[in-house]
Amino acid sequence: MKFQFDKQMIKALKYKPLILSLVLLSSVAAALTGCKKIFDLPEEKEFLSNKINYGNKVFEPVLGRTSLMGNLNTDNSTVPLKFEIVNARYGDGRPYNDIFQVQKTYVWTAPYDGLETSLAQIEAKRKLEDHPMFEVRSSGQFIMWQSSTNDLIAPRPADSSNLEQDKRLFDLKITNVGGEIILKNFQIRPWRERLYEPSTDINPYTGKTARDPNDPKNPNKRDYITPGFNNVIGVETNRGLVNDATRKDLVVYIRPFTGGTGNSLRFKFLGKDSLPINPVFFNETKWDFIVHGFNKVMTPQYVQYDVAYPIPVINLGTKYAPSGSQARSIFSYSRRGFGGTMTTANIELNYNIFKKGDWEIVFHFRRENPKFQDE
Structure with missing residues (x-):
C-alpha cells in the first residue's frame, strides 16, 4: 500500500508541524479513553495512607527560640493535607493548653539578604503577627515560636526527672478528601530559655x-x-x-x-x-x-x-x-x-x-x- 500526498498537504506538514502534533495528541487521548471504557478501570480517588507517620515523635525545643520540628512521611497520600493538634494532655490524663496561648511574633514579609544598610531596612521586612506559641503548619511541620518563655510555658523539671505526670502528650488529626487518621502519643519536652x-x-x-x-x-x-x-x-x-x-x-x-x-x-x-x-x-x-x-x-x-x-x-x-x-x-x-x-x-x-x-x-x-x- 502506498501513501500519496498532494502539494497542499506537504506544504502544511512542512510549515505547520504543530497541526500534526495536535492530531497525534488527540488520537492518544481518544485511545486512552477507549482503553478505560474497554477495561473498566476505576476512577482516581483521594488517598490517605494508614502508614503516614513522622520519623520522630518526641520534640525538645528550647523556649524563646523559633524551632521547626517534625519530618513527615505522607506515604503518597493525596495533598493537600489538613493538620490539627488534639487531645493535649499530661501523662496522667490532665489537659494542658499553656503552649497554645496566642502571642505576637515576628514573621518575614520580604527576604532578608544581609545587604541591608540600616536597622530600619531590616525591620521593614518583617511584622508582628498573632500565633499560638506552639502550632502545626500546613506542611505538617511543628513550630515553637520565639514568643515562648519560661513565664508562659512551664519547662521540663529542674531536677531533670521525667515522671509520667510531667510528660506532655498530644495527638495529631490528619485529614484530606479521602478520609481522616489520628496519630497518637506525640511528646513535647521544652527546655527552659537559654537566651x-x-x-x-x-x-x-x-x-x-x-x-x-x-x-x-x-x-x-x-x-x-x-x-x-x-x-x-x-x-x-x-x-x-x-x-x-x-x-x-x-x-x-x-x-x-x-x-x-x-x-x-x-x-x-x-x-x-x-x-x-x-x-x-x-x-x-x-x-x-x-x-x-x-x-x-x-x-x-x-x-x-x-x-x-x-x-x-x-x-x-x-x-x-x-x-x-x-x-x-x-x-x-x-x-x-x-x-x-x-x-x-x-x-x-x-x-x-x-x-x-x-x-x-x-x-x-x-x-x-x-x-x-x-x-
Missing part, C-alpha cells in the same frame, strides 16, 4: 550558672564560654595563651547591660584585673563586618552597634554569619615577633543571641593580658 549560644555557662535544667565540669560539687567553680583563638601571646610569660579541659586563659561572657538603645550590641575586652582593654589595640579588626550592625560607636572601653534581634535574624549564610545558623565575629591584631616576623593573632566567636535588648559580649583574659607590643 544565647554557646551556653556552656548555663545549667540547662535550672537556668543558673553551670558548675565546673571538672569539679561539679564545688559551688565556687563555674564553667565558661570559650572562644577560638591563635597566636595570642601573654605579656608576662611570653607564651601562647591556652584554653583546654583544665585551663581557661580567655573566656567569654554574654550578658545584658543598661543604657543602650534597646537594640544594642557591645563588644568589650577585659584584662586580668577586669579593667577594659582599648579596642584600638585590635588593629587588624574589620570593625564594619564584625556584626550586621549600624551606627558604630567606638570608645576606649567598648565598640557598640545598633542591631536587629535575634542574632542572626534568620538562618541564612551571609558575611556576618557564614554558617547561617550562627553569627561569627573575628578580632585581630598584628605585632612583630623575634626576628622581625609579622604575626597576626585572631580571636573568634560563633554565637547567637535570641532575645531583643541591650547585650554585651565580653572577652576576659583571666590570667594575663595579651601582648600587643613588638619584640
